[in-house]
Amino acid sequence: MRICILTWEFPPRIVGGIARHCEGLARALAHMSHEVHVFTLDFPGAPDYEELDGVKVYRAVTELGHPNFLTWALLFNHFLEKKLGAVSQQVEFDVLHIHDWLTAPAGVSFKYRVKKPMVLTVHSTEIGRAQGLHNPDSFAIDGMEWWATYEASKIIVTSGSMKGELCGHFHLPGDKIKIIPNAIDLTKYNASIDRQWVRQRYGVGPNEKLVLCVGRLVPQKGVEHLIHAVPAIAWRHPEARFVIVGEGWLKGHLEHLASSGGHGWRIRFTGFLPDSEVVALMTSADVLVIPSIYEPFGIVALEGMAAGVPVVASQVGGLAEVVEHDRTGILVYSRNPESIAWGVSRVLSDPGHSQWLIKNAREMVQKAYSWEGIAKKTVEVYKEVE
């Protein structure tokens, strides 16, 4: 099949899970001998066109701007559409696959132009991300999300919780939505890592415990609840040291929160790190905490499981589907520092049990979350709408 993927983030333009998802899916589809064309936005240092393992990647340059985000989003869609139009002179696509509302204007318009079916993957919703609709932009985004689901022939979501959210909020028929989980590239986790050297670089000594948190520093990731849990964790495990990886608009607030609680010296913020460094840290950590309050899937849980670190995650959304409590990880109450502290302590206090969790989690990831399997299921959806 000739597959056209539209996404506003694709490596090296990495914001959240969408970039990793689109990269993994595109590579797996190309590996299955499909012709895959990815249309995305430019990023400093990235070429306008390149081929990655058989995937053709086009990066559109947005030549006009506007201070308002929504206006800017509509403008970049115009430039994406222009790029699509140029390529479609040479390539006849069989299916169009867009990711989230951000590329919906270009996708819907292109769908009518080339008269091909459009599949939409909803990675999250505005009402979930913002925990409500609080301003005119939020209402507009919510409307565009509904419009994209209406225009799509089929919708893919990564978890049952996301399907429930779409059916409830947008009143969509359940049979229009297919659940296909995220996956990860397990080969990334085969590299030999010098754990002591990695820990040393982040100021964690050989007799200390590295508690890791990886995610965008935004409210829905719940990092403040982990910071509030630090005193209780430190009381039970004085050797605990915390490394928080990620960038986000809440970073200043979280750094202030961490430094004002008396345990600031235990907590280190690294900012954005490249994938290889995140893998090295995950492989070297004693526990990975995912304190999210909203998480449609939670690909970071799979990454932790593949890296062989025990996962402590909030019992919300997709995380509650990925992590099986006390078998492949530990589930804790969302927005509850005491529960997070309990979960971390459960892992740190019982190395034997932790090793058992790691073993079970690895087996599960290998069995159920490979890109090859996910790409096959995605092609089945493409064939249904073709």
Added chain:
Amino acid sequence: MSQEVTEEFRLLCMLHNIGATKLEKSLSIQEICEWTAMETSSVQFHIQKLVELGYVQPTEAEGTGKYHLTPNGIRKVLTLYS
């Protein structure tokens, strides 16, 4: 959301949406004021902070200071919408 975005982050977002995301699209303080309708002193104050935090890169062009977002600055902005 209980936390509000800061003024400097709001400016960072506007710089991003205007298109100041690479060297050749750098903007002077005056141009930023025109785009954003912010006071010069306010723009200067927040830009200085954003430079210190590593989210904005200053450059010198034709004797004028110009500014554009770093890759980390771009990523930070996008977290607001992702």
